[in-house]
Amino acid sequence: MRHRTLRQLEVFEAIARLGSFTRAAEELFLTQPTVSMQIKKLSDAVGLPLFEQVGKKIYLTDAGHELHRTCRGIFEHLAHFEMVTADMKGLKTGKLRLAVVTTAKYFAPRLLGMFCQQYPGVEVSLKVSNRERVLERLAANQDDLYILGQPPEEADAVAEAFLENTLVVIAPAHHALAKKKKIPLARIAEEPFLLREPGSGTRMATERVFATQGLKLKVRMELGSNEAIKQAVIGGLGISVLSSHTLALDAPARQFVVLDVQGFPIRRHWYFAYPAGKQLSIVASTFVDYLRQASKYIGVVSAQEHGRPGRLVKKAE
Template structure:
């Protein structure tokens, strides 16, 4: 029988996730020697090494990999138990972990601000990341739910749309197409486009749309954020495809123009996504219902 404590498992899980004693100590608000002692005691209790050090880096042993799997499952079950107990007390308190795709961060804080005013005793943790990391977080059950554009195929997820997400073509104010109306989509084949990174939801939607309409676009620079795309377009490096929600300031300040292109904008939606097997807490359910019922109204008032 294993004689291990929840404390040892939580410390081990943090070290295994970061593959770093110092980063785990920082996360757990412990000293590094305290973390090392917990791991040493755990290894003595299980009777085998869980980490090995090669140079300055540490790696999980085969036994470490096995225990990491179980420690994550135990941690998630304890978190769900905590959420259920909080649910029994109603929404007087609770925790909510939300991850959002980087493009959604242009409106997510406003939604969370309104939600927090409605439920002031719910502690909200917001993580902004790219699509690839967000998919990993969903697969690993690292958050309650996520806000993203097109949900992925092949994962066992629940995804519900709560707001439109139109994608538009943007150009600098002095671009030759800026004042033209009803521009044929094929005309854009002669323009250079600034591209988001591989795996970006915006890029995937853009490439699928142009491919479906048999228009071959000329990719220019690849950029890792919508902000970089907007700055590059303003500088005259090419055209860009972005969510209309991300350019309100630039449009009002007349720094960018949305091109009037036939068939555009590309019609997409924002989705609230969680694992199908996730037991949502009362706080998570309240936030999900808030998005589905009120997101569009809240943002239209803010605008």
């Protein structure tokens, strides 16, 4: 193994991470025969197969899992060394790998854009997925930082609140309750409800509020994205609860309204998290400090303005 090249380990790590020889070849700008040859040489050096194919899927063998853990440690140490030396030179360079839940996509790109303006030498990788998948990535330590709508209690992780996340009830603009004040929660529970998929942080928070008063939602439809929910609300299929951040940028003009409901808005927070015991890179630590000042960068007041009860939501100018 001592004479294996760093390139062979890079090829192996890419296949293990992506689950595909083809996708690894595309990411590394190599031909698939070259990738296969590098893995054969590495397997010969180890003396054991590193992958096994079942049907059309590729899986790591026991030896492959051990080598994958070793590779991640090697690459993390090399990345840390590069960032330490860059810091010694007075530069902030390196890579920031960020995974966020789907609702966070409404503000995460703005945060990253302004961060990269301050540190143009930083290369950013942003993964957007549902909460379940983000928690899987956190457990596997696949990224530097994770942004979620509630602390990751399912994982051994460090989490810190950095930005307010306000949840509001929305309905079609022509809804019978659109101009009512202080609508009882029990009245809202009578309406057909549109919810995100099970495991969504917004859904869990919504169900928790109604459950505290012994109320059960009349779920008409489960949808996998905030955009689908907004379109379904506009179409008159029901009402829903969404983060005010999802209303701040691209809401259709005057087509739905925020209802004035007792117990709402629900004031929650966005959290950044990382595995307990993980040593953050210099770039990740710099981004954490930046997140602690996030509210002054992304116009939270504007987002909350869109979430005022009784306000028709119109497209931002």
